[in-house]
Amino acid sequence: MSMLNKKTIEDIQVAGKRVLVRCDFNVPLKDGVITDENRLNGALPTIKYLIDHNARVILCSHLGKPKGEAKPELSLAPVAKRLSEMLGQEVVFAADDCVVGENAKKAAAELKDGEVMLLENTRYRKEETKNEENFSKELASLAEIFVNDAFGTAHRAHCSTVGAGQFLEERVCGYLIQKELKFLGEAVETPDRPFVAILGGAKVSDKLGVINNLLDKVDTLIIGGGMGYTFLKAMGHEIGNSLLEEDKIEYTKEMMAKAEEKGVKLLLPIDITYAAQFGENETPIISEGRDIPSDHEGLDIGPKTAEMYADAVKSAKTVIWNGPMGVFEFKNFAKGTEAVAKAMAETDAVTIIGGGDSAAAVNQMGFGDKMTHVSTGGGASLEFLEGKELPGIACLDEK
Ligand SMILES: Nc1ncnc2c1ncn2[C@@H]1O[C@H](COP(=O)(O)OP(=O)(O)OP(=O)(O)O)[C@@H](O)[C@H]1O
Numbered sequence: 250m251s252m253l254n255k256k257t258i259e260d261i262q263v264a265g266k267r268v269l270v271r272c273d274f275n276v277p278l279k280d281g282v283i284t285d286e287n288r289l290n291g292a293l294p295t296i297k298y299l300i301d302h303n304a305r306v307i308l309c310s311h312l313g314k315p316k317g318e319a320k321p322e323l324s325l326a327p328v329a330k331r332l333s334e335m336l337g338q339e340v341v342f343a344a345d346d347c348v349v350g351e352n353a354k355k356a357a358a359e360l361k362d363g364e365v366m367l368l369e370n371t372r373y374r375k376e377e378t379k380n381e382e383n384f385s386k387e388l389a390s391l392a393e394i395f396v397n398d399a400f401g402t403a404h405r406a407h408c409s410t411v412g413a414g415q416f417l418e419e420r421v422c423g424y425l426i427q428k429e430l431k432f433l434g435e436a437v438e439t440p441d442r443p444f445v446a447i448l449g450g451a452k453v454s455d456k457l458g459v460i461n462n463l464l465d466k467v468d469t470l471i472i473g474g475g476m477g478y479t480f481l482k483a484m485g486h487e488i489g490n491s492l493l494e495e496d497k498i499e500y501t502k503e504m505m506a507k508a509e510e511k512g513v514k515l516l517l518p519i520d521i522t523y524a525a526q527f528g529e530n531e532t533p534i535i536s537e538g539r540d541i542p543s544d545h546e547g548l549d550i551g552p553k554t555a556e557m558y559a560d561a562v563k564s565a566k567t568v569i570w571n572g573p574m575g576v577f578e579f580k581n582f583a584k585g586t587e588a589v590a591k592a593m594a595e596t597d598a599v600t601i602i603g604g605g606d607s608a609a610a611v612n613q614m615g616f617g618d619k620m621t622h623v624s625t626g627g628g629a630s631l632e633f634l635e636g637k638e639l640p641g642i643a644c645l646d647e648k
């Protein structure tokens with residue numbers, strides 16, 4: 250999907266205008282502290298542009314899944330505080346449980362050129378995720394222009410991502426959405442080759458469309474993580490108690506056939522790090538080949554596989570990665586994920602992390618700034634890699 254035809258903040262006049270900016274501030278919080286700032290950093294260029302161009306900036310976002318209720322632990326207050334520090338100017342927080350209440354209306358009315366405010370969690374309202382008109386109109390009533398810069402939420406057609414814009418004068422995208430589409434889009438559509446994609450994570454069923462779509466584009470497709478065992482089972486291997494999606498065995502066979510037909514190299518684990526059961530302190534055991542004992546569970550790729558995958562990364566010109574190679578949350582089973590992350594950090598190739606858990610893993614390991622691009626979108630980047638249209642982008646004005 251190309252998006253170069255969509256209007257951006259640079260295509261419109263924003264001075265003196267009230268601009269409703271949808272960001273993705275759905276950040277991980279621990280005891281009220283933001284533990285990964287990738288999404289905040291990603292939002293800054295658009296906010297700064299609007300400040301510098303004298304717009305009156307009204308930010309909004311969801312956080313977690315409060316399911317239509319005001320849940321204090323999912324308040325955006327910590328985001329307002331941290332953003333104020335990052336911007337070096339106050340971000341006024343409108344603490345309304347109904348999101349567009351007296352505080353929000355008053356703050357929006359009082360905003361001066363170059364000032365910024367943030368609304369409360371849009372999912373405090375049950376209408377938000379149903380894209381209901383009444384809440385879209387309430388949001389729209391605060392502003393004149395809609396800017397979507399929430400790449401991570403662009404796969405959701407909600408009031409704050411799609412609905413509100415329909416009641417405003419103009420709908421444009423910000424810099425983060427442009428940047429995400431540039432990196433993800435170029436990687437998929439015009440990659441320097443060899444182009445290698447690495448997929449992992451828990452389930453094949455989450456990535457059916459991605460596997461299928463990427464097989465039309467890549468030179469090598471690497472599979473690891475929990476989803477790998479369904480492929481190994483389909484090949485007739487013993488996978489013990491490892492994650493298995495019985496009803497996806499046929500699909501993995503079709504995908505193996507498709508890879509063969511397209512001349513795509515499909516790499517699957519050649520050894521496995523397994524344990525007696527799922528657990529942080531289990532002793533890791535390494536298999537000889539692709540089979541493990543029937544009463545054990547695979548929790549990571551083995552060292553030979555890690556080396557083979559790292560070599561594939563080293564010989565690539567473009568690498569895109571989504572989903573960990575094992576249960577990376579457990580130290581004993583994080584080696585496969587670390588090996589892939591390290592190989593990607595060390596290569597000169599274009600390296601793209603497709604959000605979600607792999608982005609968290611890469612940032613935790615301190616490799617984030619060694620990658621060409623770490624996407625701020627988990628589900629959104631997956632849907633993009635599936636070749637789907639993202640509603641939060643489709644709804645914006647054409648140039
Ligand atoms: N062999 C395995 N056995 C069990 N769980 C595994 C295995 N390998 C990976 N996982 C788990 O898969 C989870 C990540 O899977 P998921 O599909 O959510 O990845 P993702 O696509 O990167 O994340 P997101 O959905 O947030 O974008 C991790 O919590 C990891 O522990």
Ligand SMILES: O=C(O)[C@H](O)COP(=O)(O)O
Nearest residue numbers: 273275401402405627628
């Ligand atoms: O974290 C994400 O992937 C986005 O913010 C979307 O969140 P959601 O899956 O709760 O809609």
